[in-house]
Amino acid sequence: MxxxxxxxxxxxxxxxxxxxxxxxxxxxxxxxxxxxxxxxxxxxxxxxxxxxxxxxxxxxxxxxxxxxxxxxxxxxxxxxxxxxxxxxxxxxxxxxxxxxxxxxxxLNNSKPGSIAAQIQELGYSHPIKLYIDLSYTYNKKEKDLVIERLSLGADDIGALSYSLHLGNVDMGNDSHNALKEYNHFLVYSSVLSYRDDSAFNKYVEYQAIAKGISEEKVRDDIFNLIDTSKEGSIFFNMSDEVRSEALAQVRKFINNPATISLSITPKKPISVEDWLRIKKSSQEEVRFDINVY
Structure with missing residues (x-):
């Protein structure tokens, strides 16, 4: 029992x-x-x-x-x-x-001038090890591809991330060739962001020592490199109000690096070919937003 x-x-x-x-x-x-x-x-x-x-x-x-x-x-x-x-x-x-x-x-640290060598010049003594994150969803019926996250980063240094919403994406039976023929894709929105963990401040410190100037002067020089009058600049076609706010966000990041993002949202979906020339678009056609958080 x-x-x-x-x-x-x-x-x-x-x-x-x-x-x-x-x-x-x-x-x-x-x-x-x-x-x-x-x-x-x-x-x-x-x-x-x-x-x-x-x-x-x-x-x-x-x-x-x-x-x-x-x-x-x-x-x-x-x-x-x-x-x-x-x-x-x-x-x-x-x-x-x-x-x-x-x-x-x-990364190969032995080659002079390599990315790894340049990073180590900033004062990173440990071996540089990168990571990549990728997360996406694809709707075959709707031909809709949403890349929620594509990131490249290094621990304690920083990370560059990208998100993108594409339409008219037909993978068919050969996804490799389909991705090569990207000009017919439609772009709905995109966001590019950079999260700084230490690299920017180390770069400022490195430049200050190399040039014999203050770190504050280095930050001012970086900000002054932004040319809002140049036609190729994303700031060129912004309204005065939008440009002023965007520049304020850039200055905020330079003074106190955290995460900065640039979001690009067309008023209506545009081809990848047009999107590659998007910096020439007006604020009425495309919305640009720069934020620091």
Whole structure:
């Protein structure tokens, strides 16, 4: 009698564990299969290999460790510590959604004049490791692509982020060629932002020492580089009121770096070709907003 009472919950627990493991194995297999498929579609451009792949049902994420991405054109190699997939559509050739994080991208610090070398000149002694975040949704029926977040950053230095809403995006059966033919895409809105963790102040300090001037003078010089009278400037076609507020936000960032964003919103969707010339548009056609927070 007591044996049965113990056996029933123990049996249920065992069945639950088996189901849990089966789901974890199945989900891991599906995601790894989809990623290998996507890696394969890039085989003409890059060769991607990884050491291990594992899926955690508890955290709902797939982790690929120690990736080597070799660019076939110049035979250069990028090393990535972790590729984490938080969410991905495993049923479509071009996933309808994806949320991923690349961590531990190593920059070559040995080449003089390289980005890594320039960053280290600012006073960063530790190795520079970058990360990339990407999150998007794609509606095949509506041909609508929303990039919620595309970020490139380095811990304790800063991050550049971009979000973009595109229409008339038909991936078809060849997403690579579809993305190359981007001129027919329609732009609904875009936001470019930079979050500064320490880089800007280090740059100001570096320039002050190099030029033998005060940091305040360096900040003034940076602000004075903005030429609002130049036709190519985003400030050129702004109204006086909008320009004044935008410049105030830029000055605010220069004096106390935090996060600065530039949002560009056309009054109606425009082609990518027109969007690339958007700095020549008037405030009546396109709304520009600069904010610091």
């Amino acid at each position: 007591y044996g049965k009472k113990i056996w029933i919950p123990s049996g249920i627990l065992l069945i639950g564990v088996i189901i849990f493991l089966c789901i974890q194995i199945f989900m891991g297999f599906q995601i790894e299969k989809q990623m290998n498929y996507l890696f394969g579609k890039m085989a003409n451009y890059v060769d991607i290999n990884y050491e291990t792949a594992s899926y955690s049902l508890l955290s709902s994420k797939m982790t690929f460790k120690n990736l080597e991405i070799r660019y076939l054109k110049n035979n250069s190699t990028l090393y990535v510590k972790n590729l984490v997939i938080y969410d991905i559509d495993t049923t479509s050739d071009f996933p309808s959604h994806m949320d991923m994080h690349l961590a531990g991208l190593r």
